[in-house]
Amino acid sequence: MSDAVLAPPRRRALPGSTLVFLALLAALVIAVTLLASAGLVSVSMVKLLGRTLCLCLAAIAMDVVWGYTGILSLGHMAFFGLGGYAIGMWLMWARTEVIVAASLASAPIPPTPAEVEAAIGTQIFGVVGTSDIPLVWAFAHSLPLQLALVVLVPGLLALVFGWLAFRSRVTGVYLSILTQAMTLALSLYLFQNDSGLRGNNGLSGLQNIPGFEAAGQAAVSLAFFWGSALALGLGYVLLAWVVSGKMGSVLRAIRDDEARVRFLGYHVESFKLFVFTLTAVVTGIAGALYYPQAGIINPAEIAPIASIYLAVWVAIGGRGRLYGAVIGAALVSLMSSWFTGGLVPDLDLGIYTLVWTDWWLVLLGLSFVAVTLLAPKGIGGLVDLWTDRRAPDRTGDYGPDKGSLRREEGIAREAGE
Amino acid sequence: MRLLEVSGVSVTFDGFRAIDNLSLAVEDRGLRAVIGPNGAGKTTFMDIVTGKTRPDEGRVVWGEENANLLKLRESRIAQAGIGRKFQRPTVFEDQTVRENLAMSLKAPRGPFAVLFARRAEEGRIRGIADEVGLAGQLSRRSGELSHGQKQWLEIGMLLAQDPRLLLVDEPAAGMTPAEREHTTDLLRRLARDRAVVVVEHDMDFVRRLDCRVTVLHEGSVLAEGSLDFVTSNPDVIDVYLGR
Numbered sequence: 008m009s010d011a012v013l014a015p016p017r018r019r020a021l022p023g024s025t026l027v028f029l030a031l032l033a034a035l036v037i038a039v040t041l042l043a044s045a046g047l048v049s050v051s052m053v054k055l056l057g058r059t060l061c062l063c064l065a066a067i068a069m070d071v072v073w074g075y076t077g078i079l080s081l082g083h084m085a086f087f088g089l090g091g092y093a094i095g096m097w098l099m100w101a102r103t104e105v106i107v108a109a110s111l112a113s114a115p116i117p118p119t120p121a122e123v124e125a126a127i128g129t130q131i132f133g134v135v136g137t138s139d140i141p142l143v144w145a146f147a148h149s150l151p152l153q154l155a156l157v158v159l160v161p162g163l164l165a166l167v168f169g170w171l172a173f174r175s176r177v178t179g180v181y182l183s184i185l186t187q188a189m190t191l192a193l194s195l196y197l198f199q200n201d202s203g204l205r206g207n208n209g210l211s212g213l214q215n216i217p218g219f220e221a222a223g224q225a226a227v228s229l230a231f232f233w234g235s236a237l238a239l240g241l242g243y244v245l246l247a248w249v250v251s252g253k254m255g256s257v258l259r260a261i262r263d264d265e266a267r268v269r270f271l272g273y274h275v276e277s278f279k280l281f282v283f284t285l286t287a288v289v290t291g292i293a294g295a296l297y298y299p300q301a302g303i304i305n306p307a308e309i310a311p312i313a314s315i316y317l318a319v320w321v322a323i324g325g326r327g328r329l330y331g332a333v334i335g336a337a338l339v340s341l342m343s344s345w346f347t348g349g350l351v352p353d354l355d356l357g358i359y360t361l362v363w364t365d366w367w368l369v370l371l372g373l374s375f376v377a378v379t380l381l382a383p384k385g386i387g388g389l390v391d392l393w394t395d396r397r398a399p400d401r402t403g404d405y406g407p408d409k410g411s412l413r414r415e416e417g418i419a420r421e422a423g424e
Numbered sequence: 425m426r427l428l429e430v431s432g433v434s435v436t437f438d439g440f441r442a443i444d445n446l447s448l449a450v451e452d453r454g455l456r457a458v459i460g461p462n463g464a465g466k467t468t469f470m471d472i473v474t475g476k477t478r479p480d481e482g483r484v485v486w487g488e489e490n491a492n493l494l495k496l497r498e499s500r501i502a503q504a505g506i507g508r509k510f511q512r513p514t515v516f517e518d519q520t521v522r523e524n525l526a527m528s529l530k531a532p533r534g535p536f537a538v539l540f541a542r543r544a545e546e547g548r549i550r551g552i553a554d555e556v557g558l559a560g561q562l563s564r565r566s567g568e569l570s571h572g573q574k575q576w577l578e579i580g581m582l583l584a585q586d587p588r589l590l591l592v593d594e595p596a597a598g599m600t601p602a603e604r605e606h607t608t609d610l611l612r613r614l615a616r617d618r619a620v621v622v623v624e625h626d627m628d629f630v631r632r633l634d635c636r637v638t639v640l641h642e643g644s645v646l647a648e649g650s651l652d653f654v655t656s657n658p659d660v661i662d663v664y665l666g667r
Contacts, residue, residue: 249539252541252542253526253527253538253541253542254535254538254539254541256516256519256523256526256527257527257538259516259518259519260516260519260527263516263517263518264514264516266476266498267510267514267516269497269498269499269502270474270498270502270507270508271502271527271528271581271585272499272500272502272503272533272585273499273533273538274497274499274500274533274534275499277534277535278535278538281535281536281539
């Protein structure tokens with residue numbers, strides 16, 4: 008029995024991987040800022056990187072809910088989209104207000120507030136054939152209120168949905184199907200013109216930040232890049248804290264054997280609800296930072312495929328470790344932009360030419376299958392080779408002698424009794 | 425004092441009567457063995473007491489206040505002081521012995537209480553590890569432990585919960601003779617200041633526990649008393665030898 012075994016664990020405020028991650032993130036921010044000011048990185052590239060950081064934030068939230076707690080949610084991008092819609096409504100309203108004010112300023116009589124509002128309604132909702140302002144836009148004139156909605160709408164939806172689902176003890180693949188149904192229903196609802204959010208047109212022109220028209224897209228994109236990096240850094244620290252210590256222990260225990268956790272006296276449903284709601288809020292914030300950099304949001308962004316991508320990123324990067332989710336999201340989404348952006352030369356095979364914009368999904372599918380079969384721990388698992396951390400490969404072993412078939416006996420006996 | 429009282433409980437699974445008008449009382453201290461052939465309803469009895477299975481009829485009453493256990497959910501029942509040890513060692517294999525014990529320690533169980541619980545309970549954890557003989561293994565992943573060590577860890581986790589009633593399902597299954605010896609001592613020691621109910625069908629092991637025995641058969645109590653008394657009961661001999 009060595010001293011190393013007896014020594015209590017070293018207690019640190021944050022695990023080492025968090026510090027390494029924050030250092031790398033800071034290095035990225037400094038590098039991009041310097042290159043962008045020197046004109047070596049284009050505005051669209053800065054926006055792409057900023058959006059990628061937001062996707063990474065959504066991915067670490069997904070990792071906490073799936074990789075740590077074992078809830079395979081296929082609806083988290085609904086929260087991402089709702090965050091985007093919440094901020095998009097203010098951006099669109101405030102910008103339209105500026106335009107309307109400018110055009111009415113030349114009128115002989117100064118316009119009344121009601122006239123301004125009617126003009127805004129016509130501008131925004133003309134595209135869906137109405138000028139009435141729907142009730143959901145009641146707060147759109149106020150930035151603080153819409154910012155509150157960025158947190159409240161995904162949070163409340165997750166709270167109510169999660170309460171109903173977890174209370175009925177829906178687990179596993181059934182829960183995944185339910186979450187997928189939720190995001191599909193939301194997307195279909197938003198596609199309707201009378202949903203009040205401009206139907207399939209969605210919200211557009213979100214890259215124009217009211218009040219900063221003079222600053223130019225270069226400065227705005229850099230500011231959003233910084234904001235996204237800050238949000239990712241804070242989100243990472245928050246979630247790393249949540250999954251450390253006793254909370255992390257209970258969450259991983261729920262993932263591995265939730266019935267056993269109940270017999271320890273923990274109300275499993277409350278823990279699931281807590282994690283589901285917290286990660287929904289974090290994902291909503293990520294969405295609110297993403298869409299001003301994308302410039303447009305429409306209901307297709309909430310379609311189930313988006314949430315499936317999120318799960319694929321986390322699986323490829325490595326479940327159960329936050330940096331794995333970041334690696335997966337960054338790598339796959341950047342490669343996706345690269346392949347689908349027509350930047351990769353087509354591969355001439357003589358009899359057939361591989362056009363990557365068409366074949367990228369096949370490549371992604373194949374790499375997902377390859378990761379699942381060959382490296383179940385994902386790309387992040389490669390770090391284990393370096394730190395030499397090994398997981399035990401024994402589960403539920405019945406006795407000391409593996410040849411004794413005790414495990415099978417035990418299961419048969421349990422089932423028979 | 426009477427700690428747990430099960431009276432007139434029946435459960436039917438798809439027409440099969442797993443428990444048939446079962447009545448059983450457990451005192452607040454000491455060991456009790458529940459034996460019976462396969463399908464006698466031993467595990468179902470535990471499932472009912474811990475809230476995993478709801479009976480069709482009957483009452484389960486707990487503690488001084490005569491609380492109705494049938495109205496409580498599993499986590500509440502566990503908090504009320506009923507601990508359960510499963511037949512298969514169910515420790516969290518991916519976590520260390522220390523983490524397993526820390527999770528089980530008696531403490532507030534709400535999500536926010538757990539989130540902000542950042543105090544290391546090293547002293548209490550070490551005490552329990554000493555008691556179950558795992559003091560040297562605290563930092564090991566529990567998946568790496570031997571079968572017997574996992575069983576002890578699970579008993580340690582129950583100790584950490586500090587229950588008033590301990591339900592133990594086949595503790596000796598798959599153990600070496602030396603491990604059985606250690607387990608018998610452990611259970612006897614535990615029963616000094618709490619109730620311990622052991623479900624077992626290994627007669628040798630029950631003999632070594634040297635305690636009051638309840639024989640279950642087809643979901644109800646067939647006989648109760650010392651092991652010698654029940655094994656001389658002609659009904660019990662019939663059931664066990666199939667005559």
